[in-house]
Structure formats: structure tokens, C-alpha cells
Amino acid sequence: MASSFASRGILLRRLAHGLINQAALPGISKGSSQNGLSVACRAALVAETPPSKRRLFSSSSASSRVLVTFDIDGTLVEAIGTEANKMHKGAFSHALKELYGVDGTIDAVKHHGSTDKSVIKKTALHYGVSEEKIMSRWDDIAPKMLEYARGHVAHAAEGLHLLPGVLHLLKTLAARDDVVTGLVTGNLSEIAWMKMNALGIKDLFSPPYIGGFGSDHVDRGELVKIAAARAAQSIPGPSFGVRVHVGDTPNDVSAALYGGAHAVGVLTGAFEESELLEAAKGDRNNVTILENLEDSERFLSVCGLSNRS
Structure with missing residues (x-):
């Protein structure tokens, strides 16, 4: 059972994301800054009970690649301050x-x-x-x-910052020749890459910078499929034996599964583990919940990859 402090952390994140009214969280003054909430949310995440381990993929074959796509807002970046996003x-x-x-x-x-x-x-x-x-x-x-x-x-980067572990993980994945990375996000494609470029991480994704975007389709599940098709067409190499999509909302989880990818739900947004798992419905074995993206070794394991360091 989650601790009362962890539950408070969920409420703090929901307040920060505008999902609940401030009156729903006693003890937080109306003058609290977005920066303050951001810090409190991260502190609550650390205190939360680590999610139970889900079934992992078996190691991918040397003759295949892994495609990893990321949501942006709440997954890679956090909106902060009065000029958030x-x-x-x-x-x-x-x-x-x-x-x-x-x-x-x-x-x-x-x-x-x-x-x-x-x-x-x-x-x-x-x-x-x-x-x-x-x-x-x-x-x-x-x-x-x-x-x-x-x-x-x-x-483009004003009111945004990278979430913990993101920079290191992207560098780790970029250094591998058996991984292709891209985005699957509701953002319009050009806006998505503007934000990544302004935050200094665009070049850590696989050129020619593929993905599925809000400019392609209104259904996020279709975006996962679009990203996979673009990767296969645009980045020559072995087939993708494993596809993984990472996001912080129930829509990310359901989209990953609909699009044929393993869902990695991260608790860095406004939703808790139970909500992310509920989106999987009867396919929970294909969902892994991570507190955040700080543990790159754990993430590699989820993708069926060994740590080369």
C-alpha cells in the first residue's frame, strides 16, 4: 500500500498539472510556485514504494534492433514556473x-x-x-x-526542464548500434523537435529524427504504428525485434499496446501506477512501471538489452 506521503505526492503532481483544484490539497498555499510543486513532486516520487517488477523481454537477438519511442511532456520534460511550456x-x-x-x-x-x-x-x-x-x-x-x-x-525551452535521468539515458541509448530512438507525442512534429533542439537533446535521437506526432493522427495508438513504419523505412538495418514506448499517461500505455509495443509507464507525470496499469486492461504483462528514467540499467533490461559499460 502506498504511504500517505506518496499519495500526497500524487496530489501534488495533479495540482501542478491542473488536474485538481488547489483546495483539494490542504497545506499548500495559493502562493506556492510551480517550481516549488515540481520539487515536492520529485521528493514524493523518491518516497513512493518502488513499483513491482513486470515480466521483462528476453534478450534481443544480435541480428535485430530495439526501437524506443518517447512521449515528451511529463516523460522527458517537466513544465515549470509561471511561463511553463x-x-x-x-x-x-x-x-x-x-x-x-x-x-x-x-x-x-x-x-x-x-x-x-x-x-x-x-x-x-x-x-x-x-x-x-x-x-x-x-x-x-x-x-x-x-x-x-x-x-x-x-x-521553445522556456518553462521546461529535463526530468531526472533523461539526459543520461538518451546518451546511453545513442551510443548503441542496436537501438533506434524517436518520439511518439501529441505535439505537432515541428514543435516537438523545436523543443528537443532548444533543450539540447535532439541530436541524441536517431537521425533522420523519426516518430509519430499529433500532426499525423489524432489517435495516439496510430502514432506508435506510424513511428515504427517510419523507423523501418528511414533507418536501414536489421528488423526491430523489440519495440518499446515510454510515457507518463494512461493514453501512452494504451497507445503502446494498440501499436504493438511494450509499454513503459513512468511515474513522473500526474498519474499513479494503478491508473497506468488500468489502461493496459487485460494485457498487463506487456507493461512495465518505472518510478522515473534514472535507472538506465533497469531500462536496458526492460528492452532486453545488456549493459555494455
Whole structure:
């Protein structure tokens, strides 16, 4: 059973991500900063009971490769401070204003694990825009978001920082010739790579920088399949004997399984272990839960890879 402190950590993360009202967490003043919440969340993670070990893959053959795809927000990076995820959120607000006359923010709705265009739809509906009007400008959403992002690319990393263990893990995977890495994210492709570049980690992914993105499809499960197809087509080499997708939301878990990948759920976002496992429904043997991405040796083991260090 999780400790009371660990349960408090879940509440802190939910507060930080806007999933609950501050009144639901006694003892946290309204003046608490996002930075403060971020630190508290990480402290709570350390105190949580380590997730039970799931069944691991057998070691991959030397004649095959492993494809690892990562979600971004809540998995690789954390949004912090008053300018959290500034450029990306600005792109959402710009599209809402230009296309639907909405002067609002995506923080008004629950959107974790959603694709960018779906977030626009949820937000516009929240502000009273009809579905008919939303769909009439559906194909204009990505261009409008990119219009803003390209003009504010200097702010792509503002209000973001890498989560613990991410840099070391990406370097570890990049040094191997039996691993291909990419992204599977609800972010539009160009915005996703803007953020990775601004944070200094784009070059740790496998060129030509493949993935499945919110600009490809609104269904995250389809994005896992798209990423696998692109990797096979764009990066010559042995077939992929193992595919792994890493994310922090139930949608990431269900998408991984739908797309034929092993799901690695990380407890660095707003959801707890039980919620991530519930998304697996009857396929929990194909889900591994990790506290975070700090233990690179454990991660390699999940992928069926030996530690070469």
C-alpha cells in the first residue's frame, strides 16, 4: 500500500498539472510556485514504494534492433514556473484566437495524453464553440500553431526542464548500434523537435529524427504504428525485434499496446501506477512501471538489452 506521503505526492503532481483544484490539497498555499510543486513532486516520487517488477523481454537477438519511442511532456520534460511550456502554450492560444475567436488557455481543460489538435477541440468546446465550427477550420489548426511557434522558437525551452535521468539515458541509448530512438507525442512534429533542439537533446535521437506526432493522427495508438513504419523505412538495418514506448499517461500505455509495443509507464507525470496499469486492461504483462528514467540499467533490461559499460 502506498504511504500517505506518496499519495500526497500524487496530489501534488495533479495540482501542478491542473488536474485538481488547489483546495483539494490542504497545506499548500495559493502562493506556492510551480517550481516549488515540481520539487515536492520529485521528493514524493523518491518516497513512493518502488513499483513491482513486470515480466521483462528476453534478450534481443544480435541480428535485430530495439526501437524506443518517447512521449515528451511529463516523460522527458517537466513544465515549470509561471511561463511553463511558454512557446507551445502560446501556439495553442494563438490558434484558438485566430480560428475561433477564443481568448483563452488550454489550462482550462484536462488534456494530458491528448494530441495537439484534440486539445484545441476540447478547449474550444469548453469556451462554447460549436463542433461544427471547430471542424470547419480543422485543417487550419496545425498551420496556425506553427505560424506562432516559428515566430517564437527562441522561447521553445522556456518553462521546461529535463526530468531526472533523461539526459543520461538518451546518451546511453545513442551510443548503441542496436537501438533506434524517436518520439511518439501529441505535439505537432515541428514543435516537438523545436523543443528537443532548444533543450539540447535532439541530436541524441536517431537521425533522420523519426516518430509519430499529433500532426499525423489524432489517435495516439496510430502514432506508435506510424513511428515504427517510419523507423523501418528511414533507418536501414536489421528488423526491430523489440519495440518499446515510454510515457507518463494512461493514453501512452494504451497507445503502446494498440501499436504493438511494450509499454513503459513512468511515474513522473500526474498519474499513479494503478491508473497506468488500468489502461493496459487485460494485457498487463506487456507493461512495465518505472518510478522515473534514472535507472538506465533497469531500462536496458526492460528492452532486453545488456549493459555494455
